[in-house]
Amino acid sequence: MALLEVRDLTKTFRAGRRAPVRTAVDDVSFDLEAGRTLALVGESGAGKSTIGRLVLRLVEPDAGSVRMGGEDLLALSPQALRAFRTRAQMVFQDPFSALDPRTTIGTSVAEPLIVHGIGDRAERRDRVVDLLERVGIGSHLLGRFPAQLSGGQLQRVSIARALTTDPELIVCDEAVSALDVSIQAQVLELLADLQAERGLAYLFITHDLAVVEAFAHDVVVLRAGAVVERGPVGELFANPAEDYTRELLDAVPYLPAL
Numbered sequence: 001m002a003l004l005e006v007r008d009l010t011k012t013f014r015a016g017r018r019a020p021v022r023t024a025v026d027d028v029s030f031d032l033e034a035g036r037t038l039a040l041v042g043e044s045g046a047g048k049s050t051i052g053r054l055v056l057r058l059v060e061p062d063a064g065s066v067r068m069g070g071e072d073l074l075a076l077s078p079q080a081l082r083a084f085r086t087r088a089q090m091v092f093q094d095p096f097s098a099l100d101p102r103t104t105i106g107t108s109v110a111e112p113l114i115v116h117g118i119g120d121r122a123e124r125r126d127r128v129v130d131l132l133e134r135v136g137i138g139s140h141l142l143g144r145f146p147a148q149l150s151g152g153q154l155q156r157v158s159i160a161r162a163l164t165t166d167p168e169l170i171v172c173d174e175a176v177s178a179l180d181v182s183i184q185a186q187v188l189e190l191l192a193d194l195q196a197e198r199g200l201a202y203l204f205i206t207h208d209l210a211v212v213e214a215f216a217h218d219v220v221v222l223r224a225g226a227v228v229e230r231g232p233v234g235e236l237f238a239n240p241a242e243d244y245t246r247e248l249l250d251a252v253p254y255l256p257a258l
């Protein structure tokens with residue numbers, strides 16, 4: 001059984017009461033195994049972020065199901081949903097807006113532990129120090145505010161915060177897209193190391209196929225909310241069946257591993 005089983009997921013939006021219904025996610029199914037990285041790719045508006053939010057139950061689908069560890073997320077009681085929130089976390093593109101500018105780095109990283117009532121003050125502090133060190137942020141930065149750190153450092157802080165509850169799944173929505181290429185490579189290496197250490201699964205949302213090539217195991221190609229094709233990254237990129245995928249690949253200036 002896969003860690004995450006997404007089946008026939010559909011989500012429509014209406015911009016206003018009289019506006020037409022638009023299908024953002026159209027009958028999407030995929031599996032994600034523990035310890036693996038599945039990339040969701042596709043042009044802007046393809047439905048990638050909406051799928052990420054549906055998987056975390058931040059929005060409700062019109063139809064379809066999401067199972068994690070065999071448990072139907074849509075059937076969870078409010079209490080079970082709270083527990084689920086510790087098992088799956090999200091890392092966003094822009095750490096400046098993901099972190100409260102008036103809250104210190106240390107408190108931001110501790111926040112999920114406080115919210116879920118995990119540990120006492122001293123235990124939480126130890127955990128935060130360990131995690132920040134693990135992501136390459138010295139504990140001397142604990143009392144700093146987001147404006148005092150670089151984008152790369154803040155993304156490491158966001159990763160540490162996502163790890164506090166020891167999740168099995170992290171949804172990364174364009175998590176390295178805003179970073180300089182050299183910093184991007186370092187953060188991807190950190191994510192890969194953390195995956196190897198903890199058996200983490202990543203649902204890796206990106207428009208950057210070079211990053212997918214370097215980082216993901218499997219890929220789902222989306223267009224207008226629907227799956228165009230899917231497969232192991234190496235095979236699919238070497239031999240895309242669909243013109244749409246070929247066009248996405250042609251738009252990449254340089255694929256490092258090809």
Ligand SMILES: Nc1ncnc2c1ncn2[C@@H]1O[C@H](COP(=O)(O)OP(=O)(O)OP(=O)(O)O)[C@@H](O)[C@H]1O
Nearest residue numbers: 013014015024043044045046047048049050051207
């Ligand atoms: N809350 C919302 N209300 C109305 N429409 C929405 C909402 N969220 C998403 N959409 C629409 O759903 C479609 C898919 O959007 P989504 O943000 O999932 O795409 P994406 O693949 O993440 O795009 P990008 O690469 O630009 O981030 C778009 O047409 C978008 O306008």
Ligand SMILES: [Mg+2]
Nearest residue numbers: 048049050173
């Ligand atoms: Mg998006």
